[in-house]
Amino acid sequence: MVADVSPGDVHPGLGVLGPVTAWDADGNTIALKGPRHRSVLARLIVARGRVVPVAHLVDDLWDDPPADPVGALRTFVAALRRALEPDRSPRTPARLLVTEGPGYALRVPTDAVDAWWFERAVADAAKLPPEEATVRLDEALGRWRGPAYAEFAEQPWARGDSRRLTELRLHVVELRAEALMSLGEADRAAADLRAHGAEHPWRENAWRLLALALYRTGRQADALEVLRGARTLLADQLGIDPGPGLRALEEDILQQAEHLGRGDRPAWAGRPGQAGRRVRGEHLAGDGGGAARQGNRLARADDGARTAASTRAGDGARTAASTRAGDGARTAASTRAGDGARTAASTRAGDGARTAAPTQADHSARTADLAQSDRHPPTDRTARPGAAPAPASPAGRVWEQVAAAYDRTVAPDARARLESTTGLLRNLAVTGGSGLLAAREHRVAAVAAAEELGDPELTARVIGAYDVPAIWTRLDDPEQAAQVVAAAERTLTALTALSSTAHGHAAIPAAHEADRARLLATIALESRGTRLARGPQAARRAEEIARRLDDPALLAFALNAGFMQAFDRTGLAPRRDGIGAELVALSARHGLSTFETLGHLVRLQARSALGDFTTADHHAVAADDLAVRHERPLVGVFTRWYAALRLDITGRAPATEVEAAYRDAAALLGGAGMPGLAHGLLPLALLCLRLRRTLPLDFDDHTDWGPYAPWVRPLHLLDRGRRSEAADALHATPEPPRDLLQEALWCLTAQAAVALGDRRTMARAHAALAPAANELAGAGSGLLTLGPVAGYLELCSG
Numbered sequence: 001m002v003a004d005v006s007p008g009d010v011h012p013g014l015g016v017l018g019p020v021t022a023w024d025a026d027g028n029t030i031a032l033k034g035p036r037h038r039s040v041l042a043r044l045i046v047a048r049g050r051v052v053p054v055a056h057l058v059d060d061l062w063d064d065p066p067a068d069p070v071g072a073l074r075t076f077v078a079a080l081r082r083a084l085e086p087d088r089s090p091r092t093p094a095r096l097l098v099t100e101g102p103g104y105a106l107r108v109p110t111d112a113v114d115a116w117w118f119e120r121a122v123a124d125a126a127k128l129p130p131e132e133a134t135v136r137l138d139e140a141l142g143r144w145r146g147p148a149y150a151e152f153a154e155q156p157w158a159r160g161d162s163r164r165l166t167e168l169r170l171h172v173v174e175l176r177a178e179a180l181m182s183l184g185e186a187d188r189a190a191a192d193l194r195a196h197g198a199e200h201p202w203r204e205n206a207w208r209l210l211a212l213a214l215y216r217t218g219r220q221a222d223a224l225e226v227l228r229g230a231r232t233l234l235a236d237q238l239g240i241d242p243g244p245g246l247r248a249l250e251e252d253i254l255q256q257a258e259h260l261g262r263g264d265r266p267a268w269a270g271r272p273g274q275a276g277r278r279v280r281g282e283h284l285a286g287d288g289g290g291a292a293r294q295g296n297r298l299a300r301a302d303d304g305a306r307t308a309a310s311t312r313a314g315d316g317a318r319t320a321a322s323t324r325a326g327d328g329a330r331t332a333a334s335t336r337a338g339d340g341a342r343t344a345a346s347t348r349a350g351d352g353a354r355t356a357a358p359t360q361a362d363h364s365a366r367t368a369d370l371a372q373s374d375r376h377p378p379t380d381r382t383a384r385p386g387a388a389p390a391p392a393s394p395a396g397r398v399w400e401q402v403a404a405a406y407d408r409t410v411a412p413d414a415r416a417r418l419e420s421t422t423g424l425l426r427n428l429a430v431t432g433g434s435g436l437l438a439a440r441e442h443r444v445a446a447v448a449a450a451e452e453l454g455d456p457e458l459t460a461r462v463i464g465a466y467d468v469p470a471i472w473t474r475l476d477d478p479e480q481a482a483q484v485v486a487a488a489e490r491t492l493t494a495l496t497a498l499s500s501t502a503h504g505h506a507a508i509p510a511a512h513e514a515d516r517a518r519l520l521a522t523i524a525l526e527s528r529g530t531r532l533a534r535g536p537q538a539a540r541r542a543e544e545i546a547r548r549l550d551d552p553a554l555l556a557f558a559l560n561a562g563f564m565q566a567f568d569r570t571g572l573a574p575r576r577d578g579i580g581a582e583l584v585a586l587s588a589r590h591g592l593s594t595f596e597t598l599g600h601l602v603r604l605q606a607r608s609a610l611g612d613f614t615t616a617d618h619h620a621v622a623a624d625d626l627a628v629r630h631e632r633p634l635v636g637v638f639t640r641w642y643a644a645l646r647l648d649i650t651g652r653a654p655a656t657e658v659e660a661a662y663r664d665a666a667a668l669l670g671g672a673g674m675p676g677l678a679h680g681l682l683p684l685a686l687l688c689l690r691l692r693r694t695l696p697l698d699f700d701d702h703t704d705w706g707p708y709a710p711w712v713r714p715l716h717l718l719d720r721g722r723r724s725e726a727a728d729a730l731h732a733t734p735e736p737p738r739d740l741l742q743e744a745l746w747c748l749t750a751q752a753a754v755a756l757g758d759r760r761t762m763a764r765a766h767a768a769l770a771p772a773a774n775e776l777a778g779a780g781s782g783l784l785t786l787g788p789v790a791g792y793l794e795l796c797s798g
Contacts, residue, residue: 011096012084014106015114016045017165018486020152022084027532030083035151036061036084040076042152042575044097044106045113053103077104078409104630114143115142115165124174131709132177137176138707142478143529144169145708146486169201173479177209186216188675192477195441201233208245215253215260223253234354235356237238237679278613396703422465429468429634436673438470439793444480447487456494457515463488465520467557469598470532470564471638472603473528474707475740476676481526488519488526495519524561529737535692536565548570552586556595559583564601567738570746571771573780577606597626601638601782605740613646616782637672648689648709649776655693661684662784680706685784687712688744691751691789710734711745712750727756735768743769743789744778766796 013023020038022030025523043060044052050161058069064074081094088094098107110116118140125136137570148165171235173196180189188214198208207230214223227250231242241247252260306593410416425446429439443466450459463484475481495515520542527535539561545554563579566572583599586592607616620639627635644661647653653661662685671676683703690697697719703713710733717726730752736745751763752758767776769789786792 004545011108014041014045014108014112015044015145015447017114017118017143017151018147018482019150019489021490023532027534029534033079036072037076037080039152039155040104041080041097041106041159042149044104045115047105047108047160048116048362049105049380049635051100051103053101054790055102060155064107115148115161116294118143119168122168125175131704131706131714133179134176135707135709137179138478140172141169141176142475142482144482146481146483146490154377169202170196170206174203174205174209178198178214181209181216182212185679185704186213188297188679189213191437191675195480198441204230204234204243204246208249211246211249212260213255220253220256224250227253264615282757285300286665335503353420375784384432387745406745414510415455416455418446418458418462419465421446422462426466426468429466430634436634440477440480444483447598451487451490456491456498459487459491459511460495460515460519463491463522464515466522467553467560469560469594470525470528470675471601471675472596473564473567474676474737475526477530483524485526488522489539492516492523513545513680514549514551514554516541517549517558521557521561525564529567529739530565531738534555536568539565552590553592556583556587556592559586560595560598560720567740567742569738569771569774570743570769571775573609573772573775576780577603577610578792580606585680593626593630594632597623597632597635601635604638604642605780605782608645608782608785609743609775610781611776614650615740616642617646634672634674637665637668637677638782640668644685645779645785649718649779654693655689658689662686662689678705680708681783684708684741687715688778688784688786691715692785708741708745711736711748715748716755718752718755723756727753727758730758732757733761740781741778743772743780744784745785747777747786747789747792750796754795754798762796766793769796 007073012025014028015021015023020032022032024030030666034039039061042059054070054073056072058065061073062069077097077669081088081097081133084096085094096106098105105528109119114507121136121140125133125140129137147153148162148169149155152158153162162334173192177189177193177196180186180192182539185673188212193206193210193213197203197210200206207226211223211226212228227242227246230246231645234240234242239598280425280475284421287317307731348351398557401584410420425439425443428435441459446462447462449458453459471495495512498512520538524539527538542561543555546558559579559582561577563583565577566579580599583595583602585599587594587599588597600619604616604619604623605621607613623635624639626632641662642664644658646663648658662682665680666682666685669681672678683699687697691696699718699719703716709720713729715728716735717729730749733752736749743751746765746768749761752771753761754767769792772789773793777788777792779785
């Protein structure tokens, strides 16, 4: 029995998908004291509601027990009970951590423990249509904060559950990829599978799915190269041949078998088409440094298996931390010869993912064209493997000379290489397209490599140096974000301990304070869109430290974090407008061009929400000017969408013209490297337009609504005349995430509730939307709108 409690009771949340922790009903972290307390809690979670005898707990907790282990255990249990049930009256029996028979048991509902919720979510996703399954699986993967059971993962009592959960997470990544492919999003699945296969190179199903995804995007040669790279890897490292799944797929691709479904939308089965076969030697602990250690074992892998950042054939089979000297696309985490100044932006022949400087050299003055051309950087197709092409510009020549000098003079194992790499990744990220995807992937590898070195100061600098401005509130890769947050939390704890040991009660050095602020800002940025209290708390603390240190660049980073956490309710456009105004002024004074651009985009969004399009126009022009001057192609994606919104909001252009403008803007997202923004956005914008103008919705059942499916589904079913199903879908609709589109999603819920006469949901929507009564729903995104929130409030009041 998992729970023995009333369904209506409020319970703390318990987490083992990362460091063992607990949260109260508001999402605040509950202090669990020391590691023994956490180990008791973790041990009881492993038991899944069964009684664990005291004698077993003593054996599990201590190799060398104290004089009175039972007394010590009772002390830990009493402290846990106080922490988990702070409002329980004295001498009242505990409800959660109970004494039963010879030991203790945990009595909590399934959804109280993140691992149990994760398992159920995965099982539920297999029964959903693919568009809803991807949302559910994304949410499930987003629950991971680090390795399962983290500090206890290798304890004998936790090892089995930790490895089982880790294996299930890997299965979910592959399941999600199949769901994406069934939606016709093979390109997006391929991007995710590259990183997955690189981190877990012994999973043949990962390579199979990657090759299949590449084939379905029309990249037959790349698909074959992945399969051949996997064969070489297995043969060289393990002395085995590929399994039947890989062999059959290679033969089918060579024959262009019809059943592979190239370019179509294959049926979704709710489970991987072929279970991932794990060959002997696979590492399952799931620890943060796994990718780097895998890389050291795979340094001899064939050059055809390039890193995930490479855009040429064979980009699947090399790990994210490859250490082989001379690779064209070096990884951020590598610490061996030749990798310091290169990363995914290497200028050597055959690396396909060039540096930002040569790619940006040919930008035109039109920002939209910048965004478009950035998706197809020039590549020398005639260069011999291993031969460096002659740089075509002064910037390219300088880059190559400096990179060569760095390789010659900086020691191969110098820690400075990691810090240099992080700076390159930061610059690479703002180029968009493959640069942004590569930067995100190699950032995780760089952090893992820094943690392996055991230097919290270095790790703090590596994590905090990636201060890439963020404007969109939905994460592109929740799993990677969770890994970064977990690493930042670990590093923050280690840095605090280091400062306390070194300085006692003396003032903490400014350098450590700045590092702490950057870690906190990172936690806030990578936690955006969630309901956990940690994100806003970290943002506030980062801003306090930055203001005290009077550090403009640090303050700009902290303000960005504060912006990302300014969505705790609807109607907060004025607060975000203030943040944008300070960012613009601060950045202009101190020459922080990327954050100045961000500030203009923040104000564009906020003024749009408030219906002040004259001011929003000014900020759109200012952002475009800065983008051209400083070669920031991604800005054009947002300003092109804003132009479509402006055309829409005037109401003068015919709907066909507005839809064409939205489709043109969406075309820029195809290679922008921002799936969190792109997925489902175009159909949502078209839906909003048609609803506002009372046009037929005219969407088929295969429309990919992405993460917005739960809020769209009731209206879509109503449009199809399926009223009973629509009512069920409305009852299942969750609260919108706390992001730039929460007002729009609440308005969709309100409209469905009104159509169905669901007064309870109407009341919920009214209460949620009331603070935004003076705003335009959705316009705070700068991308789309459902019109005045006041109109929906009036509907819900009727």
